[in-house]
Amino acid sequence: MAYWLFKSEVSTWSWDQQVAKGDVGEEWDGVRNYQARNHMRTMKVGDLGFFYHSQKEKEIVGIVEVIAESHQDSTTDDERWDCVDIKAVRSLPEPVTLAMCKEDPRLAEMVLVNNTRLSVQPVTKEEWDIVMELAGDS
DNA sequence: GCCAACGTTGGC
DNA sequence: GCCAACGTTGGC
Numbered sequence: 001m002a003y004w005l006f007k008s009e010v011s012t013w014s015w016d017q018q019v020a021k022g023d024v025g026e027e028w029d030g031v032r033n034y035q036a037r038n039h040m041r042t043m044k045v046g047d048l049g050f051f052y053h054s055q056k057e058k059e060i061v062g063i064v065e066v067i068a069e070s071h072q073d074s075t076t077d078d079e080r081w082d083c084v085d086i087k088a089v090r091s092l093p094e095p096v097t098l099a100m101c102k103e104d105p106r107l108a109e110m111v112l113v114n115n116t117r118l119s120v121q122p123v124t125k126e127e128w129d130i131v132m133e134l135a136g137d138s
Numbered sequence: 139g140c141c142a143a144c145g146t147t148g149g150c
Numbered sequence: 151g152c153c154a155a156c157g158t159t160g161g162c
Contacts (some may be wrong), residue, residue: 009160033145054160098161117144117159140162149157
């Protein structure tokens, strides 16, 4: 079981919209970056991920679960692009901001901190646990 | 709004 | 196949 982080702008696709979809979930479509796509191709049903709001908020707000493995992105006919489906699991008790991640020396290697432009990225078990701790979730 | 980082495109 | 030009993302 692996851990991931999904980035989205609030104006494009927000956590509230994801939550509103409930257990039906939603395609994580629109990704046009090979690295991000490759991460999605390795995802398995049941993997968990953080939901991060980029740009204005810059904070991890919730937890999602992969509910369908990678398939054709329905927003394009281009066969190069596929994506997984995810559903909201729950909100974090307290959002974890990018600043908090940067301040914690244990998260110095986190992709979120180092590669700001990657929209779908892996998170290690250790990083996951630390973020959960920062979120006030035990 | 600016700019750095990075990915993609296209000319050679 | 290299590399310059360009476009996009996202933090500040």
